[in-house]
Amino acid sequence: MKLQVALDVLDLPSALTLAHQVAEHVDILELGTPLVKSAGITAVTAIKAAHPDKLVFADLKTADAGELEAELAFEAGADLVTVMGSADDDTIRGAVAAGKKYGKQVVADMISVVDGRVARIREVAKLGVSFVEIHAGLDEQARPGYSIEQLLADGREAGVPFSIAGGVKADTISSVREAGAVVAVAGGAIYSASDPSAAAAELKKRATN
Template sequence: MELQVALDVVDLPSALTLANQVAEFVDILELGTPLVKSVGIGAVSAVKAAHPDKLVFVDLKTADAGELEAGLAFEAGADLVTVMGAADDDTVRGAVAAGRKYGKSVVADMITVTEGRVARIREVAKLGVSFVEIHAGLDEQARPGYTIATLLEDGRQAGVPFSIAGGVKIDTIGSVREAGAKVAVAGGAIYNATDPAAAAKELKKHATA
């Protein structure tokens, strides 16, 4: 299982600093949506230039104009781009078309999809995305009773390639791996750590155990 770090900061120097700290221990560097909105698409080029050997994942959360938006990110150096799993099928198809044009990958982000999530995961998987990210956002995670177990069970049931984002940390990453995820996405467990590099190293050890 690969480890992805979410660079959930809002300025480029902080993103580059965090990327430099953890790149040795992660497979994928993710530019969070707030970073792209704050800095612009140029942040993609900057991170890719600093770490050309890493996959750069751009969390656009595209909800419309899929081919246009994905194309902008791929032009800037992205390796993977997200489109909303809740978006219109043609939006997903458009992003996938851009991915094919550039030889890159599109990921369907299932954030906001709670009812009928397994069925929708299977639907979008058929539209040509590389994999599906089963994702609970920060607001959902803050609600009483939230558990990552729901995401893991949906991944098991869906039967398609998936990643997990939403509460991945040292005491849950083993369960993520055992559920069959191809990627574990860690955010706060790394960037909120006293030593982000050490946190990333420990998570990577459990991701590949």
């Protein structure tokens, strides 16, 4: 299972600093949607140039014009890009077409898809995405009673390659691995830690042991 860090900061210097702190311990560097909106698509180029040995993930959350937006990210240096799992099937197909053109990966982000999530995961998997990100956003995680367990249960039931984002931390990452995820996405557990490097190292250790 790969470990992905969400660089959920709002400016490129902060993203470069965080990436430098944690790159040794992670497999995928994700530029969060707010970072891409704030700093622009050139931030993808900058992170890839600083860490050419890492996979760079542009979390565009594309909802329309899938092929166009995916091409923008791939041309900027992204190795993976997200398209919304709730988007029109043709939007997802367009992003997948761009992925094939550039030899890169497209991930369907299931954020905000709750009802019928397993069925939709299976549908988008058939559209050619590399894997599906079962994702609870920050607003969902803030609600009383939120648990990562539902994400894991949906991943196990869906039976297709998936990642988990939303509550991945030191005491849950083993469960993410055991559920069969191909990628665990950690955000606050790393960037909010007093020592992001140590936090990433601990997560990587638990992700692989």
